[in-house]
Amino acid sequence: MSRQSQTEVAVLGALSVQPMSGYAVRQAIAETLGHFWSESFGQIYPTLARLEAEGFVTPDSAGRTSGSTYRLTAAGRRRLAALLREPIPSTPPRNGTLLRLFFGAQLGPEACAEVVREARDRALASLATMTAIRAEVERDPDRNAAYWLVTVSAGEHAARAQLAWAQESLTTLADLTR
Amino acid sequence: MSRQSQTEVAVLGALSVQPMSGYAVRQAIAETLGHFWSESFGQIYPTLARLEAEGFVTPDSAGRTSGSTYRLTAAGRRRLAALLREPIPSTPPRNGTLLRLFFGAQLGPEACAEVVREARDRALASLATMTAIRAEVERDPDRNAAYWLVTVSAGEHAARAQLAWAQESLTTLADLTR
């Protein structure tokens, strides 16, 4: 019962959308969940093997010679629902940008401004990605579309907040230089 | 030259504010950097020992029998400045809340709403903490105050964005129930 890792949730979840190979799971996680989740190769394959041994997923090789697609079993779908209902393990915060700015006096206003500009640019890029994903989901709605848009919206809000903060902070830092 | 871990930055940074013991470093990180950084015991003590061996910090036991305070050496201050100037290692995103909501169809609108309400409550608590820290910094300004307020502002922006998102998403999810 002591599930610590969320990898299982991500893998089962990916397969709940549609059956796919381990390689495709990794791609799906990188591309679709990329803005709020990440998994590496080294996690996905062992997890898939374990899930298969436990009967939560099953190979579904419909006439392939190499590679196989996996799909959720009924037990796997129940497992996913159960995992989703468990309390969310909180990941400790680790924000390298803020860590640097907190000790900004050791760095000076100009170097700090550069750090902030980089954060702003990341937020801009993120906002563009969000817009693209939103357009794609709205153009081609899946049965999950409403939920996906909730996560996209979270990304949009976060990115816009970061933009506003960056703008404000650049002003503050500029005042420190004078 | 291959510094991967940011623990060293956090520890040197804490000591740059004022000399203190390892125990106090851990407290300072938990209390002051807590909203954007975390370190555990098991990291701090070995890091301090290594930094001492490398000559970046030095014990400064002014008449103590047990425990010792550490302070930065000149080399340590340079080391901190150098580390702060290095590119920020990006931590892969891991947002358990969004991971759940993305697969929300497996969970249903009501359970998702509960997840969102928990996120909203965390944001509210965070906003209260930010306000308290801001008040404290403004009441008793340190030479680092301007930089600290930049990080507090980041927390405030992020928390307010999360509140707005939660509000919006609760409406969306309520519409799914009908």
Next chain:
DNA sequence: GTCATCATGTAAACCGTTACATGATTGT
């Protein structure tokens, strides 16, 4: 035929948390 991409896996290294263990100091 060769290149890009699909596909699967393992091993080592690294990072970080947790639990355990121990003892000093200070306030009541």
Next chain:
DNA sequence: ACAATCATGTAACGGTTTACATGATGAC
């Protein structure tokens, strides 16, 4: 005396990334 807190460390474990290794498939 006793409790709370200060203080320091280590060992084991678990999770994650990275690098390495290998080969099939399909497009050109």
